[in-house]
Amino acid sequence: MTTLAAPAPANRTLAAAGAILIYAMMIGFTDNFVQTIARDGGLWQFHATRTAMALALLGLAAAPLRLRLRPRNWRAVAFRSLVHGSGMVVYFGCLAFLPVAVVAAGLFTAPIFVLLISRFAFGMHIGPYRILAVAVGFLGAMLVLGPDSGMAVGPATVLPVVAGVLYALGNIATRQWCAGESAETMLAGFFAALGAYGLLGLAVLALWQPEAPAGAEGFILRGAVWPTPSFLLWTFVQAAGSLVGVGMMVKAYQMAEASRVAVFEYVILPASAFWTWALWGEVLSMRAMAGMVLIFAAGLIIAVRGR
Template identity: 70%
Template structure:
């Protein structure tokens, strides 16, 4: 049997693409039920309870599966978890006052920031094909976001774009700072950080209560409430699904260059749209479908131009 070159073993682009596809399918399904969770509870209680559930699942699975949860470099794992946690807080928070398409388009500026940070902070070479792929993928996001969805790009996209920048930095940190960590270690750090954010948010809202709109409109402003059955069930589904999905995403960034893996994450948009159609009979417009086609094209370019 031929020996696999070290560069191919260290940077397995196709394996990373498969991991990201699994991540998109799982997260696309679970995130479609955030609307159900938001109707009964708040963002902070959701993150706190999901963090507890996720750590309980990891704790039970650690010994039989031989998982190592303790970090080798606590500072690196904590820094990476803080960056990704802040990105997700902004992302979920924006969903309270911006359409999902607007928030997603802002978040998916992350590959642009990955390229910029890779080039200017870490000195990585970025070829013209990867630059072209990112621009094609971002054009696809713009088409998904455009007039056919009833929204325009404006000042309100600043926060989602900030989430995209933090998300990109966290993805780079996964490879640059945490290459020696296991996927389960990074998962634990991610959920512990979001859980702590949730506890802090609930305490703050208990000390300084504010008027809370009914239903999903009060998602960000709602403090701790008596958990309902649907909230508990779908939060548990979120915890389990996120463990598997985010674990696959982390693994992808560990085995391939961040500037390549980032482009594959665009697939979460069509995956979410497909689940929205299957679950809620929501249909995308022809313009949005074209944008999703460009997103797939961008990922294909990266695969064909891999080393």
Template identity: 60%
Template sequence: MIRGNHTVQAAAAICGYAVLIGFTDNYVRVIASEIGLWQFHLMRSLMVAGLLVIAAPLLGLRLRPVNLRGVVARSAVHGSAMLCYFAALGFLPVPQVAAGLFTAPIFVLLISRFAYGERIGPFRILAVAVGFAGILLILGPESARLGPAAIVPVIAGALYAMGNIATRRWCPGEGAVTLTAGFFAALGIFGAIGLALTSALPLEVPPGAAGFLLRGATWASLPVTFWVFVQAAGSLVGVGLMVRGYQLAEPSRVAVFEYVVLPAAALWGWTLWGEMPVAREWLGMALIWVAGMLIVMRGR
């Protein structure tokens, strides 16, 4: 178990995670045009399992959990959060879904305070408020028009916060590799269940990315298979960094750094697809960095 709060190291780990995930998630649009959500999760988890089987003996990685019950519970919670997030993409615009998911730091603060009795200082409360203001600027006016359907991504945010707290509370003696493997195992199981259900209950599937949620098993082309593998490798390293970050410091300190995911994704979108952020979005990114620096300085 890592004692104390190593805030700077945790911030570096989370920023590395954000850069990797920002890159790989920009290619979900390519994957979604051909295969479904459930097949994507199952394929990616199987690829991650193959990579871990190869890497574990070579690098001396420990996969066996110390507390199996804690790892299973954490994996189920984090996996459920990602299922809610991707499911919401099937019927809500991406900005609304992202706004719901990034309520997670707020839930981290609330759960840490009221469930575990942690003292939350004014600097961390201010940092979360500043970071959330930055998120709203990036998402734009659309984020203020959330209807009743917004409950699904908000549930994703709450589950994501619970999973982040569980990383330190339920699994203090686990290695980052063990927790990462458990996370992808849960998503693989969910993917297999989803494929079984879509096969047993075939539905009319819209073409292209619109059918991402309802599409059953299909034959993936070589380019899509390649990008699923890139997702697997990038996510394996990225999620490992994220897990490590939450082991290095209290979840309420680390959570604010995850705001970096959105500007990282926006910068990759500009680099890969020529989608240039507008001035309002750049201002939002600046606020996010201010929030991160407040946490770093307070951590020192």
């Protein structure tokens, strides 16, 4: 008797796009206050504190909302959490010695790697429209971010691309291996991985005890310090906002193929720019606005073709 393989879940591309939009607006808002956090605390204490707050919020919401936190496949969730967490640690670590534009541009190579991994590792068909959308979106990201093209290429400038590869691999794992997991399960795993990295970093700095510069410049080298009210407030905002935002991102990757959803993540750039203007009054250049038009066009191509 022949056993038929279970059909792949249908792609709900427009619903995934809506979830990514919520994610982008939440993360775009909270990330505008990372500089405020960096003035008073360190990267590793931030990760550890944010994880404690996020897991506490998840624990409080678990019973009334009937959340399922226990993984069905421990290995798959652990792998995804480790890969995504590692990508974010590399991303934040690069901010200590590279311009933000270069680091962010490296991370936004992720959709290209999603396409490559989906095609060559899983044999998925990638149509010309999705390839075009990724190219258009990536060009838009370059215009918005404006990385310094005169920077010498070396190990330091390659690391943000490594973060992009890890981020892409984690997004593929969400759909391929964790489709049966709840969003809250993967949220808990993601924050647990970052919290573990935070505790490890604090332990290393306690033994190493380097001299950290004052203010935001000492973010990556600063060990455990007594938290200020400002640090606790904005770290809590980060924890709560990340729970909602990353939860929406996880749901998006469960609702459609990673190669479809990845392009929508470019919307985080205009979302961040909107909050920068709304909160601090900074106005975009014409070059940046042109880039955002391309980003919107990339998402529109995927949405229309996805239906």
